[in-house]
Amino acid sequence: MGKSSLKETSFAMNMNSVHSRETVCVFGTGDFGRSLGNKMFQCGYSVVFGSRNPELSGLHPKGIEVLSYKEAAQRSDLIIIAIHREHYNFLIELAEELQGKILVDISNNLKINQYPESNAEYLAELVPGAKIVKAFNTISAWALQSGTLDASRQAFVCGDDKESKQRVMDIGRTIGLTPMDQGSLKAAKEIENYPLQLFPMWKFPLYLSAALCVFYFVYCLLREVIYPYIQEEKDNTFFLAISIPNRIFPGLALNLLALVYLPGIIAAILQLYRGTKYSRFPNWLDHWMLCRKQLGLVALAFAFLHVMYTLVIPIRHYVRWKWSSRIINQVTAERQSRVSECLMLGSLK
Numbered sequence: 001m002g003k004s005s006l007k008e009t010s011f012a013m014n015m016n017s018v019h020s021r022e023t024v025c026v027f028g029t030g031d032f033g034r035s036l037g038n039k040m041f042q043c044g045y046s047v048v049f050g051s052r053n054p055e056l057s058g059l060h061p062k063g064i065e066v067l068s069y070k071e072a073a074q075r076s077d078l079i080i081i082a083i084h085r086e087h088y089n090f091l092i093e094l095a096e097e098l099q100g101k102i103l104v105d106i107s108n109n110l111k112i113n114q115y116p117e118s119n120a121e122y123l124a125e126l127v128p129g130a131k132i133v134k135a136f137n138t139i140s141a142w143a144l145q146s147g148t149l150d151a152s153r154q155a156f157v158c159g160d161d162k163e164s165k166q167r168v169m170d171i172g173r174t175i176g177l178t179p180m181d182q183g184s185l186k187a188a189k190e191i192e193n194y195p196l197q198l199f200p201m202w203k204f205p206l207y208l209s210a211a212l213c214v215f216y217f218v219y220c221l222l223r224e225v226i227y228p229y230i231q232e233e234k235d236n237t238f239f240l241a242i243s244i245p246n247r248i249f250p251g252l253a254l255n256l257l258a259l260v261y262l263p264g265i266i267a268a269i270l271q272l273y274r275g276t277k278y279s280r281f282p283n284w285l286d287h288w289m290l291c292r293k294q295l296g297l298v299a300l301a302f303a304f305l306h307v308m309y310t311l312v313i314p315i316r317h318y319v320r321w322k323w324s325s326r327i328i329n330q331v332t333a334e335r336q337s338r339v340s341e342c343l344m345l346g347s348l349k
C-alpha cells in the first residue's frame with residue numbers, strides 16, 4: 001500500500017469516527033423508531049428520541065435520551081420521522097425548530113396510491129423550511145432488530161437536496177444497509193409503493209403464461225374437438241381433460257424456456273450494436289431480464305405438470321384395458337357355457 005493511500009485510509013477512518021459521534025434525532029418511540037434508533041446507537045451514533053410522553057417510554061439502552069419533540073428537535077439537525085403520516089400535523093407547530101433541518105421520512109401507506117401526493121412530499125408541504133429525504137421505508141423494524149438484513153439490505157433514498165441525501169445515505173451505510181439513490185423527491189411515491197407490491201417480478205411471467213395457455217388451449221380445442229365434430233360428427237370432448245392439457249404443458253414449458261434465454265441474446269446483440277456494455281438497456285428489456293428466474297420457474301412448473309399427466313395416461317390405459325379384458329372374459333365364458341350346454345343337449349337327444 002502506498003503512502004498516499006494509507007493517508008487516505010486514515011483520513012476516511014477519521015471521517016468515520018467523526019460521523020459516528022454525530023447526533024441523530026428520532027421522532028416517535030414506536031416499533032420502527034426504536035429499532036432504527038437502537039441500531040444507530042449500536043453503530044456509534046449519539047441518538048436522541050422525541051416523544052409525546054418522554055417519561056413513559058422506558059426500555060432504552062443507557063446513553064439514549066428521550067425528550068419532548070421540541071427539545072429533541074433542538075439537539076440535532078437530522079431528524080428521522082418515525083411516525084405515521086396521519087399524525088404529521090403536530091410538526092407544523094414545530095416549524096421554527098425544524099427550519100433548515102434534514103427530515104427523513106420513513107413512512108409507508110396501507111394501500112398503493114392511498115394519497116394523491118407521497119408522504120414525503122406531504123411532509124415537505126407541512127414543513128416548507130426543512131430539507132426532506134425519503135429513506136429506509138423498505139426496511140422492516142423486525143429486520144433491524146434481529147439483524148437479518150441479508151435479503152433486504154437495499155435502502156432506497158431520494159430527496160431534492162444532494163448534501164442531505166448524502167448524509168442519510170452515510171447513516172444507511174454505517175448501519176449496514178446498501179443505500180440506493182433514486183433521485184429527487186418526486187421518486188418518493190414510487191419508493192412508498194415498493195413495500196406494497198407483492199412479488200412484483202412474478203406479474204409478467206404469470207400473465208404471459210396464462211395468455212399462452214389460453215391461446216394453445218383454444219387452438220387445440222378448434223383442431224381436435226370442434227373441427228372433427230363439424231367434419232365427421234365425432235365427439236372428442238373427452239380429450240379436454242387429459243390429452244389436450246398434456247399437449248399444451250410441454251409446449252408451454254419449452255416456449256417459456258426460450259423466453260428465458262431470448263432476452264440475454266437480444267441484450268448481447270444490443271451491446272454489440274452499441275459497441276459498449278455500459279449503457280442502459282431499454283426498460284422493457286431490463287424488466288424482461290429481471291424476471292428470467294420467475295419465467296424459468298413457471299416453465300419448470302409446466303414441465304412438472306406434463307410429467308404428472310404423462311404418468312396418469314398409462315393408468316387410464318390400464319383401467320381401460322382391464323375393463324375390456326373383463327368384458328371379453330365374460331363373453332368368452334358365456335359362449336363356452338352355451339357351447340357346452342348345446343353339447344349336453346345334443347348328447348341327450
Ligand SMILES: NC(=O)C1=CN([C@@H]2O[C@H](COP(=O)(O)OP(=O)(O)OC[C@H]3O[C@@H](n4cnc5c(N)ncnc54)[C@H](OP(=O)(O)O)[C@@H]3O)[C@@H](O)[C@H]2O)C=CC1
Nearest residue numbers: 028029030031032051052082083084087107108137140141
Ligand atoms: N414497523 C415497521 O416495520 C416499519 C414502519 N415504517 C413506518 O414507520 C412509521 C412508524 O411505524 P411504527 O413504529 O411501526 O408505528 P408505531 O405505531 O409503533 O409508532 C408510531 C409512533 O408515532 C408517535 N406518534 C406521534 N404522534 C402520534 C399520534 N398522534 N398518535 C399516535 N402515535 C403518534 C408515537 O411515539 P410517541 O408515543 O413516542 O410519541 C408512536 O409510538 C410509520 O410511518 C410506518 O409506516 C416503515 C418501515 C417499516
Ligand SMILES: [Cu+2]
Nearest residue numbers: 250306307310
Ligand atoms: Cu414429453
